[in-house]
Amino acid sequence: MNRIISVSREFGSGGRELGKRLAEALGVPCYDRAIIDMIAEQENMDRHYVASVSEKHIQTFYPGTIGRHFAMLPAFVTDNQISKVRSRQHQLLVELANQGSCVVVGRCADIVLREMEPFKIFVCADEVTKIKRCRQRSSREEGLTDKEIKRKIKEIDSNRKAYRSIYTEEKWGDPKAYHLCVNTSERDIKSFVPGIVNLINDWFENRYGGGDQHELN
Amino acid sequence: MNRIISVSREFGSGGRELGKRLAEALGVPCYDRAIIDMIAEQENMDRHYVASVSEKHIQTFYPGTIGRHFAMLPAFVTDNQISKVRSRQHQLLVELANQGSCVVVGRCADIVLREMEPFKIFVCADEVTKIKRCRQRSSREEGLTDKEIKRKIKEIDSNRKAYRSIYTEEKWGDPKAYHLCVNTSERDIKSFVPGIVNLINDWFENRYGGGDQHELN
Numbered sequence: 001m002n003r004i005i006s007v008s009r010e011f012g013s014g015g016r017e018l019g020k021r022l023a024e025a026l027g028v029p030c031y032d033r034a035i036i037d038m039i040a041e042q043e044n045m046d047r048h049y050v051a052s053v054s055e056k057h058i059q060t061f062y063p064g065t066i067g068r069h070f071a072m073l074p075a076f077v078t079d080n081q082i083s084k085v086r087s088r089q090h091q092l093l094v095e096l097a098n099q100g101s102c103v104v105v106g107r108c109a110d111i112v113l114r115e116m117e118p119f120k121i122f123v124c125a126d127e128v129t130k131i132k133r134c135r136q137r138s139s140r141e142e143g144l145t146d147k148e149i150k151r152k153i154k155e156i157d158s159n160r161k162a163y164r165s166i167y168t169e170e171k172w173g174d175p176k177a178y179h180l181c182v183n184t185s186e187r188d189i190k191s192f193v194p195g196i197v198n199l200i201n202d203w204f205e206n207r208y209g210g211g212d213q214h215e216l217n
Numbered sequence: 218m219n220r221i222i223s224v225s226r227e228f229g230s231g232g233r234e235l236g237k238r239l240a241e242a243l244g245v246p247c248y249d250r251a252i253i254d255m256i257a258e259q260e261n262m263d264r265h266y267v268a269s270v271s272e273k274h275i276q277t278f279y280p281g282t283i284g285r286h287f288a289m290l291p292a293f294v295t296d297n298q299i300s301k302v303r304s305r306q307h308q309l310l311v312e313l314a315n316q317g318s319c320v321v322v323g324r325c326a327d328i329v330l331r332e333m334e335p336f337k338i339f340v341c342a343d344e345v346t347k348i349k350r351c352r353q354r355s356s357r358e359e360g361l362t363d364k365e366i367k368r369k370i371k372e373i374d375s376n377r378k379a380y381r382s383i384y385t386e387e388k389w390g391d392p393k394a395y396h397l398c399v400n401t402s403e404r405d406i407k408s409f410v411p412g413i414v415n416l417i418n419d420w421f422e423n424r425y426g427g428g429d430q431h432e433l434n
Binding site: 122124125126173175176178179180181182183187188191192194195196197198199200202203205206 | 339341342343390392393395396397398399400404405408409411412413414415416417419420422423
């Protein structure tokens with residue numbers, strides 16, 4: 001059985017970097033935004049559109065209007081299109097996970113791939129660290145005040161929470177919904193890699209009762 | 218600077234076992250219920266009394282009566298005695314942590330010892346695993362039904378939550394209040410030890426910017 005590692009994360013927590021570094025250390029691919037590009041290409045859709053549809057809760061498209069004929073719904077979004085993108089993302093995740101062991105960042109992979117018994121990680125950090133990381137990692141945040149970055153973090157995390165609620169009643173960020181929650185406040189992401197790789201390997205070996213043929217490093 | 222590791226845990230999650238195993242692997246003492254015995258002996262008090270006072274929120278002693286002259290308060294409990302036990306526990310934790318690196322299970326050590334910058338772990342598990350562990354670890358639970366054990370778990374965890382609220386506004390079990398949250402559902406506790414030891418060492422080395430003289434294993 002392939003070994004799937006899912007990484008859920010707060011915006012700015014360094015979860016994506018952690019996912020990439022874990023994948024590198026384990027010698028497996030890391031699927032992240034690339035999934036969006038694959039869908040956009042295969043379905044001949046705009047990647048920004050796919051990105052917004054595939055990670056947002058449906059209510060975020062028509063706030064306050066749900067049940068009122070979607071009067072405020074942007075013209076280009078239809079239920080059918082949303083369903084199409086979502087089911088394509090779901091299908092693609094399953095295909096990729098069946099191809100081999102991998103790390104998936106975001107996309108509710110922990111829920112979508114639950115039958116493959118992924119090792120589920122949640123990454124969080126304090127506000128100061130997240131703001132600092134946002135500034136370091138992206139030029140888009142350069143001109144923003146701390147208050148604006150905080151608002152952005154809150155908005156993106158609210159979307160992630162809501163998106164997760166489509167798939168499960170388990171709460172986003174509840175330690176019982178994951179195998180491991182890591183707080184990256186004031187720490188280099190790479191310092192977590194050896195320990196987590198160790199935990200991942202021991203977890204999968206323990207699952208199969210003492211090692212199997214698909215061992216990762 | 219000594220390295221302090223605090224282990225907070227849900228009842229039945231195996232947190233105490235994890236604390237002991239980590240201490241053994243790190244070659245440091247593990248302080249747990251022994252603290253209760255030390256206080257009871259030093260203060261010439263009954264250990265059951267010390268145990269109940271030192272881990273419960275004050276409200277649990279006079280439910281519904283707070284503000285009504287403590288009419289239902291057991292005769293042997295007074296505010297003074299509660300304060301005495303609590304401040305003795307606080308003082309003892311600081312003394313022990315100053316003596317050398319150690320693991321402390323429970324006692325709100327993560328908060329009480331916050332100035333020593335402990336590595337903070339929270340241990341949780343699903344209900345099925347916790348009930349199973351309760352049955353395996355204690356003969357007291359042998360005659361109880363699952364429902365009764367569930368009630369006991371809930372009661373003890375509510376006490377822990379309330380006790381923590383005396384010291385901090387941070388929520389018990391919130392991943393941001395700890396460095397690491399570990400879910401032990403369906404796993405042997407010992408399988409987590411090598412990975413967590415690795416994470417602990419890297420965390421402390423990272424803190425001091427590349428190793429210090431008090432390194433643990």
